[in-house]
Amino acid sequence: MADLRDQTLGFRLRHEWPAYLYLLPTVAVLLVLNAYPIAYCIYISMTDFGTGGRGSLLSYHYIGITNYQFALTTGASTSLALVENSFLWAGGSVVLFLLIGLGLASVLNQPLRGRAIYRTVILLPWAFPAFITLLVWTNMWGYEYGIINSMLNLVGIPSVNWLLSTPTAAWSALFITNIWLSFPFYTVVFLATMQAIPKDLYEAASIDGAGTFSQFRRITLPYLAPTVIFVGLMGFLFTFNNFYPIYLITNGGPGISTQIFITESYNDAFGAHGATPLFSTAAMYSVLDFLIIVCLTLVVIWRTDLTRNWLK
């Protein structure tokens, strides 16, 4: 209740105290099951837990920022690759989502026969749980038996070893799969925003002689801008930590050319990188990931007022 903002602290405490009761269970959950594990994770990143085979569940030692120093000196090439890959993954995906989403939405925003059918069909991929379709996509990209290569062979193109040969091939497979997962959502969101633009603006513009392109640039885009920026930023933050596409399709390969922070971290702790779980390294990469995301979010909050409504 915004009109209470002017009241004194004592007045607000007396009248608004039941809020604390409502928040009590959530605060307990957040402290015990979010804040404490995060702090614990930061602590583990400053131990020798698992590195060099010395650590076990019972004995590991605090070693300060040694792991971070290692990541910035000897391990700098890996760290740099993870930064580059994470940004390429998130940035590249979002640019593609926005271009394809905007393009398809503006095509769908015309009076076309069968528009409702197109819209329903385009939404299909989004309705399937990503984990399930990703497993199938992994098989579809297969070198010997993948359906994508068999179809390329049909039109005379030789098979491509998508996931294991070159970084370019692996990234192409990842981006195409990620587009498939996300373009329905972006298209429908932009279409909904376009349809909320008052129609008389376009009528007035076309009476004044504005063509389709200049109508798009001068009416549609300005109206869409807040949605595009908001959805784009959220998409970036989401994709930066989107684990399953990379984990299931390339698992960071070939080499570490598609490895991002979160997959590296999971693999260090529980995965394919060998028998010893490198908990301290894994924790360190997740802390670095967290720091990058926090910095990006702070910039977003300071530089735009898009989140104002949300944080109100």
Place this chain on the structure above:
Amino acid sequence: MKPRRRRRWTRWAKRIASHVVLIIACIFAVFPIYFIVVTSLSTLPIAGITAHVLLPNPSQLTLSSYNTVLLHESPSYLSLLENSLIFSGSAAAIGLLLAAFTGFALSKFNFPGRRTFVYFILLISLFPSVVMIIPFYLMFAKLGLIDSYIGLIIPYSAGAVVFSGILVKNYMDSIPDDIEEAALIDGMSRTEAFFRVMIPLCLPVLGLAAFLAFMGPYTDYAYAHVFLTSSDKWTLALGLYNINSSDTGTQNYGLVTSFAIVMSLPIVAFYMVFQRYIIGGLTLGAVRG
């Protein structure tokens, strides 16, 4: 060409180009799903799958893969489904309760510390959830909670709280304060107003929050893979991953895809029916869909 004929011609060209673009988009969207459906109706090993399976002879289609997946796999589909429902159902119930309380407190109260709290949950939500597995695993290993139902329900429920809380708060923001005030004037306490007025008004968003909280565990592999070691506690996601990765190329690939379809169907149905709410909810009200 005369100007008028030219304009008509360009309009036709535009219309045809639009249809072509949309048809390509639809083929792209449908192709993997079509592939899943067609192969689920066959019993071919993955090594036998070529472009020819895309145009099958109708008489060769068979439901035998479905039969095997549903009735003759171990652990059985029913046991996997039961575990998935236990995990997802508990997470959805707990998450929903917490989200309703949080949303109400953040939306309808102006308590001291409110802004700090919002920034606090925003900060927490930025920590990547997949790597929370590391501290959870180490904490729960000490407590002996690995490979137990409760040991996985706890992190699942914790994961849903932040996003659902913000979702419910946004929805409640759009409900005028007058409605609650009217209830207070009628002699209800604020608690009564919450349960008897606000909760019923928020049913759509609470349904969405519950669904999203349900979906997380239903399709989670990262946590379950680490936490569940005995196969009698496995979920559907683990079962699907297991069938898929045990496929050496000679086994019937239809098992993977028919499992995928049976597991997806309830979710697909829900998405198709409630897509409007879900899209609106996922953009946190930035778009009126």
